[in-house]
Amino acid sequence: MVDSGRRAEEVGGSGLAGRDWRRLDESDVRVRPGKGSRPRSKRRPAHTDAVAAMVVAVDRGRWRCAIDGDPHRVVTAMRARELGRTPIVVGDRVQLVGDVSGRPDTLARIVRVGERDSVLRRTADDTDPYERVVVANAEQLLIVTSLADPAPRTGFIDRCLVACYTGGLEPVLCLTKADLAAPDDLLDSYADLKVPFVVTRHDGDMSELVDLLRDRVSALVGHSGVGKSTLVNRVVPDADLATGEVSAIGKGRHTSVSAIALPLPGGGWVVDTPGVRSFGLAHVTPDEVVAAFPEFAEAAEECPPHCGHLGAPDDPDCVLDDVVASNGARATRLASLRRLLASRSGTES
Ligand SMILES: Nc1nc2c(ncn2[C@@H]2O[C@H](COP(=O)(O)OP(=O)(O)OP(=O)(O)O)[C@@H](O)[C@H]2O)c(=O)[nH]1
Numbered sequence: 001m002v003d004s005g006r007r008a009e010e011v012g013g014s015g016l017a018g019r020d021w022r023r024l025d026e027s028d029v030r031v032r033p034g035k036g037s038r039p040r041s042k043r044r045p046a047h048t049d050a051v052a053a054m055v056v057a058v059d060r061g062r063w064r065c066a067i068d069g070d071p072h073r074v075v076t077a078m079r080a081r082e083l084g085r086t087p088i089v090v091g092d093r094v095q096l097v098g099d100v101s102g103r104p105d106t107l108a109r110i111v112r113v114g115e116r117d118s119v120l121r122r123t124a125d126d127t128d129p130y131e132r133v134v135v136a137n138a139e140q141l142l143i144v145t146s147l148a149d150p151a152p153r154t155g156f157i158d159r160c161l162v163a164c165y166t167g168g169l170e171p172v173l174c175l176t177k178a179d180l181a182a183p184d185d186l187l188d189s190y191a192d193l194k195v196p197f198v199v200t201r202h203d204g205d206m207s208e209l210v211d212l213l214r215d216r217v218s219a220l221v222g223h224s225g226v227g228k229s230t231l232v233n234r235v236v237p238d239a240d241l242a243t244g245e246v247s248a249i250g251k252g253r254h255t256s257v258s259a260i261a262l263p264l265p266g267g268g269w270v271v272d273t274p275g276v277r278s279f280g281l282a283h284v285t286p287d288e289v290v291a292a293f294p295e296f297a298e299a300a301e302e303c304p305p306h307c308g309h310l311g312a313p314d315d316p317d318c319v320l321d322d323v324v325a326s327n328g329a330r331a332t333r334l335a336s337l338r339r340l341l342a343s344r345s346g347t348e349s
């Protein structure tokens with residue numbers, strides 16, 4: 001049997017470009033029929049005294065939550081019984097009751113999970129066959145790629161872009177190690193997509209990046225060796241300390257986290273995603289990707305059913321070529337769109 005938490009997550013995943021997840025209101029995610037013999041009141045407790053918080057770390061059934069988004073008021077919480085197995089991830093906006101003092105050995109209770117503005121899913125893997133949301137409500141995704149050593153992987157970038165366009169995040173290319181190679185060629189391949197970018201080097205000025213991150217919640221992804229830790233350490237002074245403070249859930253226990261929100265000194269959060277190397281795109285449909293391209297979205301409705309929009313030979317009757325031929329849409333934009341569509345099924349992570 002499928003429990004309600006799983007169902008809520010699957011509903012959320014059934015087509016973000018169609019914004020299905022926006023229809024998921026709190027009553028959808030929290031209801032779980034009681035199966036005990038104890039009669040339950042239909043009315044849920046109102047929890048009028050609940051306080052708002054943002055989830056900053058998750059570890060084995062405990063959530064660290066920053067009250068009112070204040071990094072100095074982080075408390076540990078459990079999930080209220082009435083929420084069943086509702087997934088609660090880093091970035092979720094929650095309501096807390098109980099002991100919200102944050103003193104040692106106290107535990108608050110999460111009684112409500114807010115609607116999500118965006119979701120970033122990690123791909124299913126051998127240890128877990130489900131795509132799961134790893135970060136909620138991030139406004140932007142910083143795609144950290146080194147210009148050399150290791151060389152950029154455009155397949156990875158393309159898959160990140162699809163995850164952004166279908167998950168409701170703004171992509172930002174963060175190109176590191178500019179002391180080793182110039183960014184021009186790489187930027188050329190993304191010029192048509194108008195992806196914002198920032199170029200960094202370890203001996204350079206970080207103010208552009210700092211400005212970009214200020215007062216926003218930004219998720220960060222990147223392969224090993226691209227300089228992600230170097231970056232985090234520069235924008236979050238004492239990042240290691242902050243990691244300890246934010247994720248201090250169990251006493252002396254080894255914590256394994258798949259995402260963690262670190263506070264920026266000037267306001268805002270960066271959500272690091274150690275261990276997340278690829279994104280759940282299995283449920284993303286071609287139409288959801290096309291939806292991110294205004295000049296093609298409407299025409300795509302005239303395509304044959306189940307058109308993958310790749311053009312010949314895969315989709316010989318795709319009408320998007322006509323849009324280029326007759327409506328003056330840019331051929332390079334269509335090429336970019338098709339590259340993203342193709343990356344969905346790619347194995348490169
Ligand atoms: N030349 C050059 N090297 C850099 C730059 N930024 C980071 N590095 C080096 O690249 C290597 C990897 O940097 P990290 O910050 O550890 O990379 P990471 O992406 O966090 O990698 P993992 O820790 O494996 O996830 C280190 O040897 C850094 O010193 C840069 O701008 N230029």
Ligand SMILES: [Zn+2]
Binds near residue numbers: 303315319
């Ligand atoms: Zn088509």
